Amino acid sequence: MKLSTKGRYAVMAMTDLAGHADRRAVSLAEIAERQQLSVAYLEQLFARMRRRGLVVSARGPGGGYRLARPAEETTIAEVVTAVDEPLRATRCGGKDGAIGCMRGGARCLTHDLWEETGRQIQDYLASVSLADVLSGHLRREPAVAA
Amino acid sequence: MKLSTKGRYAVMAMTDLAGHADRRAVSLAEIAERQQLSVAYLEQLFARMRRRGLVVSARGPGGGYRLARPAEETTIAEVVTAVDEPLRATRCGGKDGAIGCMRGGARCLTHDLWEETGRQIQDYLASVSLADVLSGHLRREPAVAA
């Protein structure tokens, strides 16, 4: 899981979109104006989100974007992974194979740790929808028995 | 919360140290050998961890590092924040003030989201100790019935 500003901008833009989708499509120019981002940059982000099926587009005058699904059913995790793509964990596992992993000392005990950490973040972000962000309704764990 | 390879290396090195701290101090050369990292780079990492009080050092022949506290009492969160330092959340709040935040549209509704996300990661990493990693004892939510 990756947390760059890119992912943050995408969420900002999507939240904006979710908040202004009365019925008509919303143009990137509008979002750019409100969120203080460049149209060109937004294009990049929305292209990816369209490919992932998070938004649908309409060309021509009066065109723009709208959410493919209701705000309640679109999670932050989906938005972030749509624009941030890769998600390599440790340097072992996929690519280098044995390098660093499975070695004399602490081997890749750390491998499991990062796997689990990634899962933890993923789980949280998947539990929050655009509607939640829009309503300021962020879940705070009920404090699991101390 | 930041998750760079630097932080991962630091955890690898600390885990190695925790696993080889019989009684004597462990030299960076040993760790470098086992974990396949350069001594020069490890120096950087340990310097920071020493300042944070996670390890204590001994100079001269037979010298090296050892944990300042038992492995059970040193958390991954401490190690990671020791070497990765900064931890800026959104671009609002601290630095730019009102830029991007508190604007017409979705304002900084996203602000709370990232705050909470950071806390989520922090909490998890703070719940894992070096000893846990060493023993492969990573908490996985009790597998909800399944």
Next chain:
DNA sequence: AGGAAGACCGAGTAATTTAGTCAACTATGC
């Protein structure tokens, strides 16, 4: 028909960050 709004696309670049090196210094034990 034709012009303007606006999505779409790929390549390209500037700046930041990261990872890692180097050289020189200081303390300690034998």
Next chain:
DNA sequence: GCATAGTTGACTAAATTACTCGGTCTTCCT
């Protein structure tokens, strides 16, 4: 007093990030 080993800080190369640019294709309106 020499070898071991930590300490410091500046420096650099590579990668990544964030972002721009030029141009195309579609659709609507007159």
